[in-house]
Each structure stands twice: as C-alpha cells, then as structure tokens.
Amino acid sequence: GQNIDQPTEMTATEGAIVQINCTYQTSGFNGLFWYQQHAGEAPTFLSYNVLDGLEEKGRFSSFLSRSKGYSYLLLKELQMKDSASYLCAVLDSNYQLIWGAGTKLIIKP
Amino acid sequence: GAVVSQHPSRVICKSGTSVKIECRSLDFQATTMFWYRQFPKQSLMLMATSNEGSKATYEQGVEKDKFLINHASLTLSTLTVTSAHPEDSSFYICSARRIGSGDYNEQFFGPGTRLTVL
Numbered sequence: 001g002q003n004i005d006q007p008t009e010m011t012a013t014e015g016a017i018v019q020i021n022c023t024y025q026t027s028g029f030n031g032l033f034w035y036q037q038h039a040g041e042a043p044t045f046l047s048y049n050v051l052d053g054l055e056e057k058g059r060f061s062s063f064l065s066r067s068k069g070y071s072y073l074l075l076k077e078l079q080m081k082d083s084a085s086y087l088c089a090v091l092d093s094n095y096q097l098i099w100g101a102g103t104k105l106i107i108k109p
Numbered sequence: 110g111a112v113v114s115q116h117p118s119r120v121i122c123k124s125g126t127s128v129k130i131e132c133r134s135l136d137f138q139a140t141t142m143f144w145y146r147q148f149p150k151q152s153l154m155l156m157a158t159s160n161e162g163s164k165a166t167y168e169q170g171v172e173k174d175k176f177l178i179n180h181a182s183l184t185l186s187t188l189t190v191t192s193a194h195p196e197d198s199s200f201y202i203c204s205a206r207r208i209g210s211g212d213y214n215e216q217f218f219g220p221g222t223r224l225t226v227l
Binding site for chain 1: 143151152153154155158200202215216217218219220221223
C-alpha cells in the first residue's frame with residue numbers, strides 16, 4: 001500500500017529552527033509537496049521537490065532523498081504565525097496526490 | 110495568478126436536504142479538478158477526480174449517487190451532496206490542476222466549504 005508518515009505534533013520556540021520529517025512509500029514518484037494549513041482553512045503551497053537535494057525559499061527549505069523515501073521541511077526564524085499544520089504529499093505514478101496526516105506545529109513565545 | 114474560489118464558504122442545512130458547492134478557477138483553465146473532504150484533525154481525503162466533459166472518477170468508498178460531481182467547463186466544477194446527513198458534516202475542499210502546468214502538476218486549492226448538517 002501507499003503510506004506517508006510524519007510526526008503528529010511538534011513544539012518549537014519563536015525565533016528557533018524546526019525540522020519536520022516525512023517518509024513515504026508510494027507506487028511511483030513524481031514529486032513531493034509541502035503545504036501549510038491553518039485551522040479551518042485550505043492548504044497553501046510551500047514547496048515542491050522532484051530531484052534530490054535542498055530547495056531554499058526564504059525562511060523555508062525543503063529537502064528530498066528519493067533513494068531513502070525521505071523529505072524534510074525546515075523552518076527558520078520561527079514566527080507565531082507559523083503555528084499551523086504542515087502536510088507532506090507525494091505525487092504517485094498516476095499523478096494522484098497521496099497525503100500525509102499532517103504535522104501540527106505549535107510555536108511558543 | 111492561479112486563484113481558485115469556492116462558494117459557499119459555509120453552509121448549514123437540515124438533514125435530508127441537498128447542498129451544492131461550486132469550485133471555480135478564476136484566472137486559468139483547469140484540466141482536472143479534485144474534491145477533497147477533511148474531518149477535524151485528519152488529513153485531506155480525496156473523494157473524486159473530475160475532468161471537464163467526462164464523468165468523475167470516485168475513490169473507493171465514496172458514493173457517486175450521493176456526491177454528484179459535474180465538471181461543466183474548464184473553469185467550473187460542482188459537488189452536490191444529496192440528502193445530506195449529519196455524518197456528511199465536514200470541510201470540503203476543491204483543487205484545480207492548470208492546463209500546461211508542465212512538470213509541476215501543482216494543484217491550486219480553493220478556500221474550502223464548511224458543511225454542517227443538523
């Protein structure tokens with residue numbers, strides 16, 4: 001079966017750095033997405049990785065290792081507004097998005 | 110660019126009534142639109158995939174006669190929850206894949222519709 005694992009919840013301090021991991025087992029791979037979702041709102045796009053390596057975009061970076069079926073989202077200089085759920089999703093061989101359950105990130109002052 | 114709207118954003122209805130939710134891509138044409146359902150503290154669950162002018166493909170366990178999907182044009186898809194019951198209360202989100210999005214295959218999400226069935 002297809003499976004995406006990410007921690008259920010993480011807590012970090014304002015101004016710090018946090019890394020949210022995602023491991024996946026899917027039928028085929030056409031890219032991995034990270035989305036941010038605030039409570040009661042739809043997901044918003046953060047990043048897309050299809051090749052191995054690190055993609056940096058401002059305070060957010062995303063890393064992919066296809067051989068390990070592993071990705072992480074790195075958030076720097078955390079702000080209170082970063083408190084949200086972060087969803088990892090993989091595009092499988094049928095170009096369907098397979099979603100992780102999401103990681104709820106709690107930022108403390 | 111790449112804005113997707115949903116209407117209504119929130120609806121409360123009585124059990125047994127039908128509710129229609131519209132999903133529109135405002136500034137692009139969408140080859141494919143997706144309908145998701147999300148229960149509290151759970152991940153997005155794909156309900157169906159619809160392509161303009163053809164029948165929707167429903168995921169296993171989703172009743173196609175209960176959740177009617179019409180993809181009338183390249184910018185509009187509708188989801189009708191027929192004879193809604195309290196267990197259908199959920200957050201419904203649509204997304205659209207843009208024509209010519211190339212390698213990206215990015216989906217653009219609508220803001221979601223909160224359905225509460227009393």
